[in-house]
Amino acid sequence: MTDRSAFTDDEWTALTEVPLRITLALVAVGPHGPISVVKEAAASAREIAHPHEQGPADALIAEIAKEAGSREARHDVEAHRGQNPEQIADTALAELAPAVQAIAKLSRDEAAEVRAWFLDIAKAVAAAAKSISPEEQAMLDRITSTIGAAA
Numbered sequence: 001m002t003d004r005s006a007f008t009d010d011e012w013t014a015l016t017e018v019p020l021r022i023t024l025a026l027v028a029v030g031p032h033g034p035i036s037v038v039k040e041a042a043a044s045a046r047e048i049a050h051p052h053e054q055g056p057a058d059a060l061i062a063e064i065a066k067e068a069g070s071r072e073a074r075h076d077v078e079a080h081r082g083q084n085p086e087q088i089a090d091t092a093l094a095e096l097a098p099a100v101q102a103i104a105k106l107s108r109d110e111a112a113e114v115r116a117w118f119l120d121i122a123k124a125v126a127a128a129a130k131s132i133s134p135e136e137q138a139m140l141d142r143i144t145s146t147i148g149a150a151a
Contacts, residue, residue: 002060003063004060011098011099011101012102014098014099014102015064015114016064016067017095018068018121018147020044021093021095022096022122023041023121024088025088025142026040026125026126027040027125028088028092029089029135029139030129031133032129036129040126043125044121044124047120047124048068049069052117054113054116054117055113056107056109056113057109057110057111057117060114061114064114093146097146100148103147103148115147118147119143119147123140126139126140
């Protein structure tokens with residue numbers, strides 16, 4: 001069973017930031033108002049706080065979730081000044097690359113479970129509003145492609 005000790009500090013940070021990056025990407029492209037943003041953030045927080053127990057990576061996911069849930073969701077507004085929502089989403093997706101590399105260290109079953117959990121977070125965020133918009137569905141597809149489909 002893999003745990004925190006299998007990763008460098010940078011890899012661990014990347015893994016624990018995936019939920020926030022996924023949430024940012026989906027919020028950026030979603031056509032919504034402030035209430036929808038709150039619903040999406042709450043959906044993300046619920047999925048982070050209560051990951052489903054699915055298999056061999058349960059303990060690792062619990063470690064990632066604990067640290068991800070304790071991170072402050074503040075985001076440097078200056079980093080996105082002058083960017084449109086698609087650029088913000090593109091940046092969030094690009095910042096998933098180190099986590100994807102870290103996931104590659106896991107066994108096939110553990111990697112599949114971690115990917116599935118990250119995708120569960122994405123789906124929960126997208127579904128938090130009344131329905132999943134075409135823009136959100138396109139982003140879900142991009143997230144799935146970036147993270148890699150669960151085996």
